[in-house]
Amino acid sequence: MDNIYIEYNFTISPKEPATEILIAELGNVGFESFVETENGVTAYIQKNDYKAEILENIFILNSEDFNIEYNSKEIEQTNWNAEWEKNFKPIQVDDLVSIRAPFHENPNLQYDIVIEPKMSFGTGHHETTHMMVQHLLKLNLEDKKTLDMGCGTGILAIFAEMKGAKPIDAIDIDNWCYENSLENVERNKCTNISVHEGDSSLLINKKYDLIIANINRNILLMDMNIYTNCLNEKGILLLSGFYEQDISTIDAEVSKYNLKLETFIERNNWVALKYNKL
Numbered sequence: 011m012d013n014i015y016i017e018y019n020f021t022i023s024p025k026e027p028a029t030e031i032l033i034a035e036l037g038n039v040g041f042e043s044f045v046e047t048e049n050g051v052t053a054y055i056q057k058n059d060y061k062a063e064i065l066e067n068i069f070i071l072n073s074e075d076f077n078i079e080y081n082s083k084e085i086e087q088t089n090w091n092a093e094w095e096k097n098f099k100p101i102q103v104d105d106l107v108s109i110r111a112p113f114h115e116n117p118n119l120q121y122d123i124v125i126e127p128k129m130s131f132g133t134g135h136h137e138t139t140h141m142m143v144q145h146l147l148k149l150n151l152e153d154k155k156t157l158d159m160g161c162g163t164g165i166l167a168i169f170a171e172m173k174g175a176k177p178i179d180a181i182d183i184d185n186w187c188y189e190n191s192l193e194n195v196e197r198n199k200c201t202n203i204s205v206h207e208g209d210s211s212l213l214i215n216k217k218y219d220l221i222i223a224n225i226n227r228n229i230l231l232m233d234m235n236i237y238t239n240c241l242n243e244k245g246i247l248l249l250s251g252f253y254e255q256d257i258s259t260i261d262a263e264v265s266k267y268n269l270k271l272e273t274f275i276e277r278n279n280w281v282a283l284k285y286n287k288l
């Protein structure tokens with residue numbers, strides 16, 4: 011019985027950011043693994059963990075902003091790791107950074123990030139993560155007190171430490187991401203990162219030289235006053251998780267707090283913005 015799984019194929023439109031939300035929800039109800047597909051995601055749950063409420067949860071997720079449909083089938087699981095290895099391809103950013111799973115060969119670039127994402131977001135495959143790594147690459151992070159808000163797998167905090175940032179707080183609202191970040195921090199032998207489970211309520215009386223927040227448009231707009239309040243003078247704020255057409259709304263909000271947009275990167279209509287505090 012243990013190796014009988016139910017495979018769910020979800021079709022999600024538009025695909026982002028609903029895929030991320032769905033993966034987090036499915037993780038909470040016992041799904042074990044996820045493979046992103048062209049139109050959504052395929053997720054697996056052991057048959058003996060399956061409960062009828064799962065379908066209700068998925069139904070609740072449908073909203074005016076996105077639509078999720080699915081079909082499911084029972085499968086006999088043979089070698090899950092082999093499936094995983096087939097589907098998680100290593101990533102390279104600007105020929106300087108490699109992001110890979112422990113079972114991939116090290117391509118020996120300047121920076122080598124090893125991530126076992128399991129159910130968390132943050133393998134470098136997504137445009138937003140890729141662009142945040144590109145921004146970080148260009149910065150001098152030596153001894154910069156850093157916050158990675160919405161850390162997912164911990165990838166950006168880990169890269170910030172590799173570039174000399176310290177101390178670093180990595181925060182995620184999701185318990186799975188918290189656990190996964192702890193594992194990845196250890197896997198990359200990082201010693202300057204504290205991982206916390208929670209949200210912006212953890213930021214009272216905190217101060218940083220650099221804040222990295224790859225979350226989504228609505229959370230960023232909602233919490234911007236708190237993030238910017240934590241930023242030291244001349245500090246840097248990197249934001250991603252939204253589309254090019256959202257720049258004016260985000261910029262109107264961030265500009266209220268004495269920050270100036272210096273530059274941005276765009277990739278497949280996703281953007282990552284760099285702000286300086288005046």
Ligand SMILES: C[S@@+](CC[C@H](N)C(=O)[O-])C[C@H]1O[C@@H](n2cnc3c(N)ncnc32)[C@H](O)[C@@H]1O
Pocket residue numbers: 030034131132133134138139142159160161162163164165166181182183184187208209210224225226229251
């Ligand atoms: C787009 S992922 C980014 C992951 C990683 N930082 C990266 O760049 O690949 C966004 C993360 O933000 C987390 N998140 C969502 N809302 C949050 C909130 N209000 N406070 C903190 N984290 C949040 C999600 O659980 C998710 O792991």
